[in-house]
Amino acid sequence: MAVQPIIQIRGLVNRFGTQVVHDGLDLDMNPGEILGVVGGSGSGKSVLLHTILGLRQATAGSVRIHGKDITSMDRAQMLDIQQRWGVLFQSGALFSSLSVLDNIQLSMKEYTRMAAATREGLANLKLQMVGLPLSAGSKFPAELSGGMVKRAALARALALDPPLLFLDEPTSGLDPISASEFDELIAYLRNNLKFSVFMITHDLDSLFNICDRIAVLVDKRMVVGTLDEILANTHPWIQRYFHGARSRAALGVKE
Amino acid sequence: MTYLHVHKSAEGIRVEVTGDWTIANAAGLEAELDTLPLQLDIPVCFQPGQLTQLDLTGAWLLWRKVKELQDQGQQAELANFDSKHFKFLDDLPEPQEELEGHHLPGLRAGLAGIGRFAIREKEQNAAALAFLGRIFSSLVRVAPHPHRWRFKDIAHHTYATGIQAIPIVALIAFLISIVLAYQGADQLARFGAKIYTVNLVAISVLREMGVLLTAIMVAGRSGSAFAAQIGFMKINEEVNALSTMGFDPYEILVIPRIVALVIVLPLLTLLADLMGMVGAGFLSVYMLDLSMTQFFHRAIDSIGLNTFLVGIVKAPVFAFLIGFIGTMRGMQVSGSAESVGQQTTNAVVQSIFLVIMADALFSVVFSWIGF
Numbered sequence: 001m002a003v004q005p006i007i008q009i010r011g012l013v014n015r016f017g018t019q020v021v022h023d024g025l026d027l028d029m030n031p032g033e034i035l036g037v038v039g040g041s042g043s044g045k046s047v048l049l050h051t052i053l054g055l056r057q058a059t060a061g062s063v064r065i066h067g068k069d070i071t072s073m074d075r076a077q078m079l080d081i082q083q084r085w086g087v088l089f090q091s092g093a094l095f096s097s098l099s100v101l102d103n104i105q106l107s108m109k110e111y112t113r114m115a116a117a118t119r120e121g122l123a124n125l126k127l128q129m130v131g132l133p134l135s136a137g138s139k140f141p142a143e144l145s146g147g148m149v150k151r152a153a154l155a156r157a158l159a160l161d162p163p164l165l166f167l168d169e170p171t172s173g174l175d176p177i178s179a180s181e182f183d184e185l186i187a188y189l190r191n192n193l194k195f196s197v198f199m200i201t202h203d204l205d206s207l208f209n210i211c212d213r214i215a216v217l218v219d220k221r222m223v224v225g226t227l228d229e230i231l232a233n234t235h236p237w238i239q240r241y242f243h244g245a246r247s248r249a250a251l252g253v254k255e
Numbered sequence: 256m257t258y259l260h261v262h263k264s265a266e267g268i269r270v271e272v273t274g275d276w277t278i279a280n281a282a283g284l285e286a287e288l289d290t291l292p293l294q295l296d297i298p299v300c301f302q303p304g305q306l307t308q309l310d311l312t313g314a315w316l317l318w319r320k321v322k323e324l325q326d327q328g329q330q331a332e333l334a335n336f337d338s339k340h341f342k343f344l345d346d347l348p349e350p351q352e353e354l355e356g357h358h359l360p361g362l363r364a365g366l367a368g369i370g371r372f373a374i375r376e377k378e379q380n381a382a383a384l385a386f387l388g389r390i391f392s393s394l395v396r397v398a399p400h401p402h403r404w405r406f407k408d409i410a411h412h413t414y415a416t417g418i419q420a421i422p423i424v425a426l427i428a429f430l431i432s433i434v435l436a437y438q439g440a441d442q443l444a445r446f447g448a449k450i451y452t453v454n455l456v457a458i459s460v461l462r463e464m465g466v467l468l469t470a471i472m473v474a475g476r477s478g479s480a481f482a483a484q485i486g487f488m489k490i491n492e493e494v495n496a497l498s499t500m501g502f503d504p505y506e507i508l509v510i511p512r513i514v515a516l517v518i519v520l521p522l523l524t525l526l527a528d529l530m531g532m533v534g535a536g537f538l539s540v541y542m543l544d545l546s547m548t549q550f551f552h553r554a555i556d557s558i559g560l561n562t563f564l565v566g567i568v569k570a571p572v573f574a575f576l577i578g579f580i581g582t583m584r585g586m587q588v589s590g591s592a593e594s595v596g597q598q599t600t601n602a603v604v605q606s607i608f609l610v611i612m613a614d615a616l617f618s619v620v621f622s623w624i625g626f
Contacts, residue, residue: 083279096591113282118316125315128347142590161278161310192343193311 004067006031006164006196007052012061014047021047023220025061031163034190034197036207038241039217045200048217049168052198053087054078065164083111085164086157090172092149094141100127100152101137104159111160126155131185147178151185158189167199171206179203183210204250216241259287260304267297267330271304276313284313288320298330303337314340386583390513393505405511412515416477420523423476424469428527431464432456432534440542453539453550454557460531461558466524466566467614470573473520474606478581481512482602485585486595494586509586513578520574524567565626569617573610580606 007029014022021044029035039045050056052063054070062069065081073081094103104123108114114122127137130151141149150170157165170186171179183203187210190197201207207214208227215224218237225233231242241247258280260271270291276284293299301317317333318341324331333341397403439455485508488494497504532554539550584602588594 097593108278112278115282115285118281118285121319122312122315125311125347131348140591142594161312192339194339 003031005029005064006066007198008062008064008067009052010062010064012048012051012063013059014044014051014056015059020220022051022058022061025217025221027215027222027224029196029198030213031196032190032194033212034187034199034210036211036214037198037200037217038202038207038214040237043217044220045217046168049166049198049200053085053166054082083107083160084162085166086160086162087166088150088153088157088168088170090168092141092153094149094153094156096141099138099140100132100144100155103141103152103156104137106156107159123155123159126158127152129158129189130155131181146173147175147182150174150182154185161193163195165195165197167197167201169200169202171201171203176205180205180209186210204247208250256287258284259291261292268293268299270299270301272301272306272317273304274306275308276306276317277308277310278312281312281316284316288316291320293324293329295327295329298332299324300331301333302335309336309338309340311340311343314338315344317341318344382587383583386586387579389505390509390579393503393510396503397506397510403506405507408507408511409515409518412512413519415480416473416512416515417519417523420473420476420519421526424472424523424527425530427468427472428460428465428530429534431468432460432531433538435459435464436535436538436542440538449543450545450553452543453535453545453553456535456538457532457554457558458562460535461528461562462565463614465527465531466569466573467610469523469527470520470570470577470610471607473516473523473574474577474581474610475603477516478577478606479599479603481578481581482584482588482599483595485509485582486588486598489586489588490590490592490595504586509582512582513575516574516578517571520577521567521570524570528563528566561626565621569614572613572617576609576613577606580609 005028007027009025009027012022012025012027013020025048037045037048047056051058052065052070058071062071064070066084068077068081070078070081094100095106098106101120101123104126105119108119108122112119124134124137127134132148132151132155136144136148136152141152144152154170167186171182174182183206186197186199189195199206199211211227213224213226214230215222216230216233216235216238218235223230223233223235223238230238233239258272258274258276260273262269262271274280301321321331321333435456436452440449440452443449443451443455485494488508494504494508497507535554536547536550539545539553540547545553581602584598584605588598
C-alpha cells in the first residue's frame with residue numbers, strides 16, 4: 001500500500017489576468033523525503049510555494065497537506081496545519097525587533113504552555129542544533145551575518161518540531177563552504193528527526209547531494225523524478241539546466 | 256499520571272513512558288517529570304510503554320531529566336527506545352560558548368545606565384557636530400560650481416515639502432487666528448477693549464504663531480520624510496552605492512533637501528501670515544462688527560514692517576534645523592526596519608524641540624535689541 005503523500009497537489013491552476021502560471025499542475029511529496037524544486041526565473045516557483053502555504057488563493061485545483069485540502073479549510077484547521085510546518089524564507093524574515101531567542105520562542109509562547117525556563121532551554125537546544133553559539137541568542141537579526149541569519153531562521157522554523165519544512169532558496173547568498181555546510185545540516189537533521197523538506201533551490205550542489213527527488217517546473221507543470229530520471233529526461237529546458245557547464249561541474253564534484 | 260507509569264521492583268524503579276510525547280503536551284509532560292516519586296539510592300530506568308508519538312521536544316524533556324538525575328548521582332537510564340532522537344541529542348556538539356551574563360544588581364545597574372546614557376549623549380553631540388561639519392564642507396565644495404547645485408533635486412524637494420504643504424499650512428494658520436481671536440475678544444471685551452483683538456491677532460500671528468506652527472507642521476511632514484527616505488536608502492545600501500561610485504552622499508542627499516527647506520519655509524510662513532490676517536479679518540467682520548475699512552486701519556496701525564520681519568527671519572533658521580536633524584537621523588539609521596522607525600521619531604521630536612528652543616532664544620535676543 002502506498003503511503004499517504006504529505007503534500008498532494010491536483011490540477012492546480014494559477015492565473016494572473018490572462019497570464020497562466022500553473023496549468024493543471026500535479027505533485028506528490030512523500031513523507032520523510034527532501035524534494036528539490038527547480039524552475040526558471042518567473043516559472044512560478046514562488047507562486048507555487050505561496051499557494052501551498054495558503055498565502056495565495058489558487059484559481060483552481062486542490063492542495064492537500066497531511067491529507068487535508070487547505071483550499072477549503074476553516075481557521076482552526078488551518079491553524080493546526082500551520083503549527084505542523086516550518087518555513088524558512090529566502091531572506092530569513094527574522095523579526096527585526098526581537099532577539100534571535102525571542103524569534104525562536106515566539107510560536108512556542110503562543111501555542112504551548114511550557115514554563116519559561118523550559119522554553120528557553122528548548123530554544124537554546126534549537127540554536128545548538130543549527131550550529132549557532134548560545135551567545136547568538138541574545139543578538140538581534142541586524143547584528144548577524146548572512147549565514148547566521150539563515151541558521152537562526154532555520155532554528156525558528158524548527159521551533160515546534162514540525163514534520164514538514166519549507167525552504168525557499170536556503171543556500172542563496174551563502175559562500176560555497178557555508179552553503180554545503182547548510183546542506184549537510186539539513187540532511188543531518190532530516191535523517192535524525194525524520195521531517196520532510198520541500199526545498200526551492202537553484203543550487204545544483206544541493207540538488208545533487210541532498211535531494212531525494214527533484215521536481216522541475218516546466219511548461220506550467222511538474223516533472224518529478226530521482227536525479228537519474230531527471231538527467232535522462234529529454235525536455236530541452238531540463239537538458240540545458242542539468243547538462244550545462246555549471247551542472248557538469250557540480251556532477252563532477254559528486255562523482 | 257497519563258504519560259508516566261511507575262513500577263517498583265526489587266532491582267529498582269521502572270518508568271513506562273506512554274502517550275503523545277510532543278511539544279503540544281510539553282507543559283503536562285514537564286509537570287509529570289517534575290513530580291516523579293524517586294529516591295536517590297534506587298536506580299531508575301525509563302522504558303517505552305504505549306508510546307504513540309515522540310518528537311524532539313518530548314525526547315529532550317526526557318533526556319534532560321535523565322541527565323539531571325545522573326548529575327545528582329542517581330543511577331538513571333533510557334532503555335529500549337527505538338527513536339534516533341536520543342542519540343541525536345547525545346551527539347550534539349557542546350555549546351561553543353557560555354551565555355554572556357554580566358547582570359549587575361539593582362543600584363549598580365542604575366548607575367551604569369546613567370553612565371551609558373551620558374556617554375551616548377556625548378557621542379551623539381559629537382556626531383551631530385561632525386555631521387554639521389560635513390554639511391558645510393560639502394556646501395563649500397559645491398558652492399563655486401553652479402553646475403553641481405542639483406537644481407532638479409532641489410526643485411523636487413521644494414515641490415514635495417512646499418507646494419504639497421500649502422493646503423494644510425494655510426488651513427492651520429487660518430484656524431489658529433480664529434482661535435486667538437475668540438479667546439482674545441472674550442477677555443478684552445471685559446475692559447471694553449474689544450477692538451484691540453485685531454492688534455492681538457495680527458501681532459501674535461506675524462511675530463510668532465505663523466512661523467512657529469508652519470515650522471512644526473513642516474518638521475512633522477518633511478523632517479520625518481527625510482529621515483525615512485534616507486534611512487531606507489541606508490539599509491538598502493544605496494548610500495554606500497553612491498559613495499563607491501565616487502559621489503558625495505551629502506552633496507546628493509543632504510544638501511538639496513536642506514536647501515529646499517530653507518527656500519520653502521519662509522514662503523510657507525508668508526502664506527501662513529497672509530492666511531492668519533485673512534482669518535483675523537473674517538473674524539473682525541463677523542464677530543467684532545467692524546467694517547473691512549476699520550479692520551484695515553486697525554491692523555495697519557498696530558503692525559509695522561518689523562512685526563512681519565521678526566517672524567520671517569526666523570524661518571530660514573528653523574528650516575535649517577529641521578533639515579539638518581531630519582537628514583542626520585536618516586544617515587544614522589543602521590541595520591533594520593526598527594531603526595528607521597526609531598530615527599524617524601527622533602527626527603520629528605528633536606527638530607520640533609530645537610525649533611522651539613531657537614524660538615525662545617530669538618525672543619530673548621529680540622527683546623534685548625528692542626526689535
